[in-house]
Amino acid sequence: MATIEKRPLGNNKFSYRVRIRIKGKPQETASFERLTDARLWAQQTEADIRRGKYFSHSNAKKFNLSQLIDKYIDEYLVNKPKRLEDVKAKLEWWKKTIGYVLLLELNSSALVKARQKLLDIPKKNGEKRSFSTVNRYTSALSHCFSIAVNEWNLLESNPFNKISNLEEPKGVVRYLSDDERVRLLEVVSQSKSPYLEVIVMIALSTGARQGEILNLEWSNVDIKGNKIVLFETKNGEKRVLPLKGKALEMVKDLYNKRDYESNLVFPSIKDKKVPIQIRDSWETSLKKADIKNFRFHDLRHTAASYLAMNGATPSEIAEILGHKTLQMVKRYSHLSESHTSSVVERMNQKMFGDR
Numbered sequence: 001m002a003t004i005e006k007r008p009l010g011n012n013k014f015s016y017r018v019r020i021r022i023k024g025k026p027q028e029t030a031s032f033e034r035l036t037d038a039r040l041w042a043q044q045t046e047a048d049i050r051r052g053k054y055f056s057h058s059n060a061k062k063f064n065l066s067q068l069i070d071k072y073i074d075e076y077l078v079n080k081p082k083r084l085e086d087v088k089a090k091l092e093w094w095k096k097t098i099g100y101v102l103l104l105e106l107n108s109s110a111l112v113k114a115r116q117k118l119l120d121i122p123k124k125n126g127e128k129r130s131f132s133t134v135n136r137y138t139s140a141l142s143h144c145f146s147i148a149v150n151e152w153n154l155l156e157s158n159p160f161n162k163i164s165n166l167e168e169p170k171g172v173v174r175y176l177s178d179d180e181r182v183r184l185l186e187v188v189s190q191s192k193s194p195y196l197e198v199i200v201m202i203a204l205s206t207g208a209r210q211g212e213i214l215n216l217e218w219s220n221v222d223i224k225g226n227k228i229v230l231f232e233t234k235n236g237e238k239r240v241l242p243l244k245g246k247a248l249e250m251v252k253d254l255y256n257k258r259d260y261e262s263n264l265v266f267p268s269i270k271d272k273k274v275p276i277q278i279r280d281s282w283e284t285s286l287k288k289a290d291i292k293n294f295r296f297h298d299l300r301h302t303a304a305s306y307l308a309m310n311g312a313t314p315s316e317i318a319e320i321l322g323h324k325t326l327q328m329v330k331r332y333s334h335l336s337e338s339h340t341s342s343v344v345e346r347m348n349q350k351m352f353g354d355r
Helices: 035-051 055-064 065-075 081-098 108-120 130-148 180-190 196-206 210-214 243-254 279-288 298-309 314-321 327-352
Strands: 002-008 014-019 029-034 227-230 239-242
Touching: 002 035, 014 035, 029 035, 065 081, 065 130, 081 108, 081 130, 108 130, 180 196, 180 279, 196 210, 196 239, 196 243, 196 279, 196 298, 298 314, 314 327
Parallel strands: none
Antiparallel strands: 002 014, 014 029, 227 239
């Protein structure tokens, strides 16, 4: 319920202080010079509070971006261990750059300027970030804002809603040639990293993502059924990865030699509660194998490309990779042209014979 208190200011002037108390809701107050303004604000605000649509700027005045990010990491991201390291690193960049800015003062202009810094300032290796990479940074912060709006009432709206993503170039599918594949497998077999070879083998034979592989637990591995079952995937659905050939042999060997102190298939040597990190050993292997412009994620493209070249249909590739639609699979369609050509030839032969 709203109450209005008339308060003298001197010189025959008054202010009107509005106080709104609703059970189960925080108290809201505001002061006005005119009684009509006070009554209008009281009426509108009380109605908005009861509908759950009122936002108070008081919270935004207390929090800066650094505090919001810390809250997001501690209360939300900590419950997403598979995303924690990657997303946290991106959010730390935003903290370092504009963390001091109050939430109330954050606007699209400030965010666009910060994003431009991200584009202009090179990484440690001297290379500039791509539009795709920068979009991943903004996506991380945008979700932080969404939680602040929808769950914590710290922002009225997500400032990224007014900012368009950078236009990413249409991706060129990079996959290993037969020669590159042979060189890479030879190099990783000699890697000092205890798990790199089997990790690469799983990626190539199943098309699984790096995060899905590194976070595997033995409960995901069905040795008797010759498969890996992913219960948490990027699209939120369970996915089964059949294990065949060399990959199956290596996983079985790893299972027989597994460390019972850890549930992880690929635990870190120093801390068995967290997955092993393979970035350094992976990049070293690429250099030794003389493979350029290739990411770990391209092993997934390689698996899909070889599936296409060996006659897998788009729907089969989508199911194996875990894509909900066939749109992402179209990039491999040109690789299966010879296969589809032979399918049409067999169909014509059966339909028309020798005519």
